[in-house]
Amino acid sequence: MWEEYLFANSVEHALELLARYEGQAQLIAGGTDLVLQSQRGQCPATVMVDITRIPGLNRIEERDGFILIGAQVTHAQIAASALIRDKAPILAMACSQVGGPQTRNAGTLVGNVVNAQPAADGATALFVLDAELEVATQEGRRWEPIAHVYRGVGICTINACREMVTAVRFKPLANACGCSYQRLARRKALTLPTLVVAVALEMLGDTIKAARIAIGPVAPTPYRATDAEAYLVGKKAEEAVFAEAGQLAAAKARPRDSLIRGSSEYRTAMVGVLVRRALGEAAQECHRRG
Amino acid sequence: MQTLEMNVNGSDVRVEIHPDETLAQVLRDRLGLIGTKIACGEGECGACTVLLDGVAVTSCITPAMKAQGRRVMTIEGLSEDTELHVIQQAFVDSTASQCGYCTPGFIMATKALLDANPNPTREDIMRGISGNLCRCTGYYQIVDAVALAAKRLAEEGRK
Numbered sequence A: 001m002w003e004e005y006l007f008a009n010s011v012e013h014a015l016e017l018l019a020r021y022e023g024q025a026q027l028i029a030g031g032t033d034l035v036l037q038s039q040r041g042q043c044p045a046t047v048m049v050d051i052t053r054i055p056g057l058n059r060i061e062e063r064d065g066f067i068l069i070g071a072q073v074t075h076a077q078i079a080a081s082a083l084i085r086d087k088a089p090i091l092a093m094a095c096s097q098v099g100g101p102q103t104r105n106a107g108t109l110v111g112n113v114v115n116a117q118p119a120a121d122g123a124t125a126l127f128v129l130d131a132e133l134e135v136a137t138q139e140g141r142r143w144e145p146i147a148h149v150y151r152g153v154g155i156c157t158i159n160a161c162r163e164m165v166t167a168v169r170f171k172p173l174a175n176a177c178g179c180s181y182q183r184l185a186r187r188k189a190l191t192l193p194t195l196v197v198a199v200a201l202e203m204l205g206d207t208i209k210a211a212r213i214a215i216g217p218v219a220p221t222p223y224r225a226t227d228a229e230a231y232l233v234g235k236k237a238e239e240a241v242f243a244e245a246g247q248l249a250a251a252k253a254r255p256r257d258s259l260i261r262g263s264s265e266y267r268t269a270m271v272g273v274l275v276r277r278a279l280g281e282a283a284q285e286c287h288r289r290g
Numbered sequence B: 001m002q003t004l005e006m007n008v009n010g011s012d013v014r015v016e017i018h019p020d021e022t023l024a025q026v027l028r029d030r031l032g033l034i035g036t037k038i039a040c041g042e043g044e045c046g047a048c049t050v051l052l053d054g055v056a057v058t059s060c061i062t063p064a065m066k067a068q069g070r071r072v073m074t075i076e077g078l079s080e081d082t083e084l085h086v087i088q089q090a091f092v093d094s095t096a097s098q099c100g101y102c103t104p105g106f107i108m109a110t111k112a113l114l115d116a117n118p119n120p121t122r123e124d125i126m127r128g129i130s131g132n133l134c135r136c137t138g139y140y141q142i143v144d145a146v147a148l149a150a151k152r153l154a155e156e157g158r159k
């Protein structure tokens, strides 16, 4: 358990503390996952380095063609952000579905990514947005695509005992883009999803120009349904096409049987259903926006 | 041990705690504020809801040290002496409490909701209390209580 709880006052300070404790210290933001993991003995660190008081990491802004979200930004702030609702509605939709209001008030999007749980709403939307993470180390900073940092269930290549994700960035979605976020869960709130499908669709008249489909948690990490995406380009936006895309997307699902989340068979079938539904909704949204 | 200095219900307090104690533990076991309940202890039921700088959080998964230098409000901070707060009275009048274990959490979630949105729709109310579970009432009375509290607070404001 924890022997010390420290507040970092800058990114450099946080990294310095991590280095000083040589693997015994770990970064903490909202703590909504970490506190429980630690109580269950799943977090060996004994020193917590809290990053929520570092100035400048609480912003959501548009800069140089990207939208940037700082490491302290909570799910509640993203769900309420006019900028995100306008330019990346899929992320606002996803963040508004996490846990309950209290969890959304404390838990951060970046923390959600670093924890790398497959049942992560925010992270699945970030897959749609082809987001990148800014990783700070004592040697310098680098950007990493989100798909690179997920290595498996709960395994993130970013080591919170050594390095720090300071921000996430992505390009805004095109104005005419329609989004849909479909979430299957046992209740409407306070529960992890059995399945989520996040879709962003661009159309030219009745024809699909581009589609992005991200799916979780039916494989060790969220994934993009690239076969379905490729199939959709140039097709007419209609039910039969959406259903076919759903089949293609379901072929890539590898859910485990779970007493709580449902059988593998059921969840695979539902991938097809939710992809079809999401595409239909996104297409309608395109018409409304266009 | 580490020193935690915070303001609880308007009073500055200073306590020595283990760094891994949760805010709920400190409030209950060190400060005797047992109005805050721990039910699931996993951030899944909202029974332990308190306000941290005015924002509703589940204190059972909030490291107590996060309250360093900040304002915490618990259910005990709502009422004045023996007089119930409008929200508490609305819960009583709507029979929104049976075993009562979830009630302080619902009331603090309601406080946060009405502070941010004094005139909520029924839909807003259901969303506002969606982080709280009740195994007894079936929620209808609770939603009524929140609506009643909003109405009475608005009337009070007009006076």
Ligand code: FES
Pocket (backbone or CB within 6 Å): B037, B038, B039, B040, B041, B042, B043, B044, B045, B046, B047, B048, B049, B058, B059, B060, B061
């Ligand atoms: S006791 Fe804290 S959320 Fe249930």
Ligand code: FES
Pocket (backbone or CB within 6 Å): B096, B097, B098, B099, B100, B101, B102, B103, B133, B134, B135, B136, B137
């Ligand atoms: S009154 Fe018993 S749990 Fe809500």
